[in-house]
Amino acid sequence: MxxxxxxxxxxxGGSMGMALNVHFLHVxxxxxxxxxxYVIASIQSALTDDDLLHLRDGLxxxxxxxxxxxxxxxxxxxxxxxxxxxxxxxxxxxTVRLRGAKTIIVGIQPEVAFAMVQLGLELGEVGTxxxxxxxxxxxxxECR
Amino acid sequence: MNAVETHVEGGCAIPIVxxxxxxxxxxxxxxxxxxxxxxxxxxxxxxxxxxxxxxxIVAYAGPGELLLSIVQDRSRTGVxxxxxxxxxxxxxxxxxxxxxFSTSRSLGLGLPGSKRFMDEFCLESALGIGTTVTMRKWxx
Numbered sequence: 001m002x003x004x005x006x007x008x009x010x011x012x013g014g015s016m017g018m019a020l021n022v023h024f025l026h027v028x029x030x031x032x033x034x035x036x037x038y039v040i041a042s043i044q045s046a047l048t049d050d051d052l053l054h055l056r057d058g059l060x061x062x063x064x065x066x067x068x069x070x071x072x073x074x075x076x077x078x079x080x081x082x083x084x085x086x087x088x089x090x091x092x093x094x095t096v097r098l099r100g101a102k103t104i105i106v107g108i109q110p111e112v113a114f115a116m117v118q119l120g121l122e123l124g125e126v127g128t129x130x131x132x133x134x135x136x137x138x139x140x141x142e143c144r
Numbered sequence: 145m146n147a148v149e150t151h152v153e154g155g156c157a158i159p160i161v162x163x164x165x166x167x168x169x170x171x172x173x174x175x176x177x178x179x180x181x182x183x184x185x186x187x188x189x190x191x192x193x194x195x196x197x198x199x200x201i202v203a204y205a206g207p208g209e210l211l212l213s214i215v216q217d218r219s220r221t222g223v224x225x226x227x228x229x230x231x232x233x234x235x236x237x238x239x240x241x242x243x244x245f246s247t248s249r250s251l252g253l254g255l256p257g258s259k260r261f262m263d264e265f266c267l268e269s270a271l272g273i274g275t276t277v278t279m280r281k282w283x284x
Contacts, residue, residue, distance in 0.1 A: 046167050046170070046171060047167070048163040048164050048166065048167050049163040049166065049199065049202075050163050079170065079171070079174065079188075079191060080170060080188055080191045080192045080195055081192075082192045082195040082196055082199075083196060083257070084195075084199060109188075111184040111185040111187070111188045112188050114184075114185040114188070115185050115188035115189045115192055118185070118189060118257075118260070118261055119189070119192060119257035119258075119260075119261065120256075120257055120260075121257070
């Protein structure tokens, strides 16, 4: 896997003034960002099946390496959630769950949601949220 | 399938060999459907259906091609999607259209889901010769 780590030294965030180490590693087209106990993948464009599999594998190994407790996948920019994308995200959630982490999908667009229902595609037990803020709240609640 | 329609301009043929072609196909389908006047969920559904049939070609039967065109009959306009390959063919057509049936890495919802959404759907296959899926969605 092609990866690149950049430590953002000296960056501090949060009201407690705690240092926030953010790692970026590029798994094909999807940047993965580590934030505390969570890992956030933000899909930026339409993805091929291989891109999706790389994303799944990248996130799974990231959870193992950093002992992340939660995975957030932002699919706002995804053009479709077809059977392959749905299955890959379900597999991802199941795999990282076996390693002790929760997965939540954010940003499913309304027309994409309607299309998934019409095609009979289900995300199973994967958590979903409207946006990143809601996803972080959910994880904080789930991972307590 | 109805024989009354005429094909109008704006069609395209996309070779389907690898998974990047699947993305190209669904983006082209979405663009064509937008020109016809489809919006919102219909655009996503048309793109999803094209994604499923194009993926089938890559997974089972590549290379193949996807033919997209605008169709018109007396009173309505629509998009036509033809996915064609010269692969091994499908042994059991009715099984391929069953929900949950898959011989590869999908959910087995591709063809049945597509059939349900499209207005016209025709699956033809001959063992050792290839498979052609022809579908139409009319703008209502």
